[in-house]
Amino acid sequence: MLMQTIRTNSTPVLGRPQFGTFESGLFVSAAELSGMSLGYDRDEEIYGEGEDAEFVYKVASGAVRTYKLMRDGRRQIGEFHLSGDFFGLDIGRRHHLTAEAVVDSKVLVFKRRQVETVVAHNLDAARELWLMTANHLQHAEDHMLLLGRKTARERLAAFLLEMDARNGDTGLIELPMLRRDIADYLGLTLETVSRSFSELQSEGVVELDGARHVTLRKRAMLEAMGA
Amino acid sequence: MLMQTIRTNSTPVLGRPQFGTFESGLFVSAAELSGMSLGYDRDEEIYGEGEDAEFVYKVASGAVRTYKLMRDGRRQIGEFHLSGDFFGLDIGRRHHLTAEAVVDSKVLVFKRRQVETVVAHNLDAARELWLMTANHLQHAEDHMLLLGRKTARERLAAFLLEMDARNGDTGLIELPMLRRDIADYLGLTLETVSRSFSELQSEGVVELDGARHVTLRKRAMLEAMGA
């Protein structure tokens, strides 16, 4: 609902920014906002935790992970941002997560100052921005339950249902991310993620065609676990 | 900054709502908003997950926990709300967490419709509301790292630093909540919380005077662990 696909009249070129008109999703009411299209290679950093929050972003294609890192390398991915999702709208002057491209991605970039100006004059835009933040919060609340209280199988079930829901509940999932990313999202190790996949498959709950393509076979079982 | 103590000219009576004037904190710019003061006994529910979100709340005294429950009783507390904190400002028609008083508490209650009206006309109020939601999100992001990646000791260290910070970094903490609440906040069992307290005490990092009163003795050590 909030996350519709955007359309621009620009042709994004990898690493070569071009300006495009921004016309839907956030700021329907603020057609004057224009976004720059940028390309990022797989694993390329978009912004770092603690950096100046100069821009706000929207995924045009590909996928982005936002995460926190501990000094010793432990990582927690807070959210995956897929096509149509906004990210980087942290409050304050600085980003408090790091953002990286999961696969080669195209991202629309908006000057933060411009966004602030629009929001300071346009109540609908302000409300939209608030709703997006609130949606992120709601996701985070669900994810805290997952991280604090769910078993490995339950976490993977919830993850697969989440990914499927983003793809229109087709039961056919093409995962853009590696096992390591899934593990860092679910608070597990990649071995445990892999084992849990194998378990679900041997139980006929899912079917794996390669590591990335997943077909949901018994949605009811997944829902019973993932909820 | 955002969370200053409120003052009302009402005398709150347990279970007996009275109207009071609301004059600071949220909606500095919206003096027309008035809040009702309500008393809640320890463990009393303020609102339930899925219930109609008719009100927005602010803790006047005491402490409130907001949490998610699984069918089998597993619980994840998302946040503790102490004096001055707002809670219950979920988007959408329904609350997506349950709120309960941790100890006997007084809470200011605002009609959601009233808040919506103010926000729809007042940009400063809208911004304030957005900032509060964003602050909750930031807290949730930190907490996801804790729940997904930290050890029991690290979780407790982070918790103590958080509680101390809310009390002005005095190093003297009076915990309003029980071990079970701390456990459900940190994604642990109460036994593990208790053991971790004992460990930190035997290392001279903290000093316990009863279960609720904690003195921080080696803040640097806590910070090294909790970060």
Place this chain on the structure above:
DNA sequence: CGGCCACTTGATCCGACTCAACCTGCGTGG
């Protein structure tokens, strides 16, 4: 066709959970 990155699978380990006993402080009533 070769090499390597991602993934799977196996064996062992360990931190936190479970189950259980015991302690302690506080409120209450005799």
Place this chain on the structure above:
DNA sequence: CCACGCAGGTTGAGTCGGATCAAGTGGCCG
């Protein structure tokens, strides 16, 4: 005013789920 009851907390013993360490496998790209 003391003793009892009990809720909350601590501590101990044993278990277990997921982490760690270690091989192996597979598929894709050059």
